[in-house]
Amino acid sequence: MENTPIFFADGESQNMINAFEKAQETFKYFWRELSWEYRRIIPxxxxxxxxxAFTQDIEGETIVEHMWINEINFDGEKIKGILVNDPNDLTNVSNGDYVEIPINQISDWLFATQDKTYGGFTIQAMRSEMTETERQEHDDAWGLDFGDYNDILVAYEQKEKPENLTEHPMSINMKDSLANFIKENPNELNGEDEFGYTFLHREAIAGNSTIVKVLLDLGADKDAKTNANKTARDFAESLKWEHLLPLL
Structure with missing residues (x-):
């Protein structure tokens, strides 16, 4: 990811471009959290x-618009979801469209839980240039308290438990139940979906080292490749999950 270009529009401030870069560097934490959210009984x-960043060539000029999507999925290379904004000038996408966008076109990510926000780098860049009153009006419009624009969190309780930056607590807590599940459903261990992804690929993308170790100990094939010829290690390397590399 470090060598992929950041998409931005001419005239965007360096402060905003820095926010795009930070969002790309930390997107893996967003996906890790969302991958566990999809497994929770209670959201x-x-x-x-x-x-x-969505782009279109219009009359010889590349137009870039940054818009939000939800209902998100991620395969380690492309982000998929539903567009929830109306484009200003672009005509090649519309609000409500299903989209698949390469990872190097991320410009921000955001999740919120228990009255705290995580990510939101471009949001905080904009808030940093607002007055206190404007920031309050902005937050009220979102229905969220974005807090200190100089103090952006990326992982749940990362200050109280800095180890959460390395490993999601649910990965640790689910260790035994996962092992039992695989023992009861052995075909799940190396089974592939239609794109060639195995359980190990998906957990490597999410950075879950405890789960990855359980799968390997039970016989997961770390050399298995997706239809796009990617191994679990390939995903760990591209997303810079350094703690996974000794395992893979």
């Missing part, structure tokens, strides 16, 4: 959305 997130 924990109040908001989960990603802002992407």
């Amino acid at each position: 924990a997130l109040d908001v989960a959305c990603v802002k992407l």
Whole structure:
């Protein structure tokens, strides 16, 4: 990911471009959280959305618009979801469209839980240039308290429990139940979906080292490749999940 270009429109401030870069660097934490959200019986997130750069050549000029999507999925290379904004000038996408966008076109991500927001780098860049009154009006419009624009969180309780930056607590807590599930359903261990992804691929993308170790200990094939010829290690490397590399 470090060598992929950041999409931005001419005239955007360096402050905003820095926000795009930070969002790309940390998107893996968003996906890790959302991957666990999809497994929860009771949802924990109040908001989960990603802002992407959409482009179109219009009269010889490349037009870029940054818009939000929800109902998100991620395969390690493309972000998929439903567009929830109306474009200003673009005619190649519409509000409500299903879209698939390469990871290097991320411009922001946001999730919120228990009255705290995580991510929102472009939002905080904009808030940093507002007055206190404007920030309050902005937050009221979102229905969220974005807090200090100089203090952006990326992982749940990362200050109280800095180890959460390395491993999601649910990965640790689900260790035994996952092992029992695989023992009762052995075909799940190396079974592939229609795109060639195995359980191990998906957990590597989400950065769950405890789960990855359980799968490997039970006999998961770490050399298995997706239809696009990607191994679990390939995804761990591209997303910079450094703690997974010794396992894979």
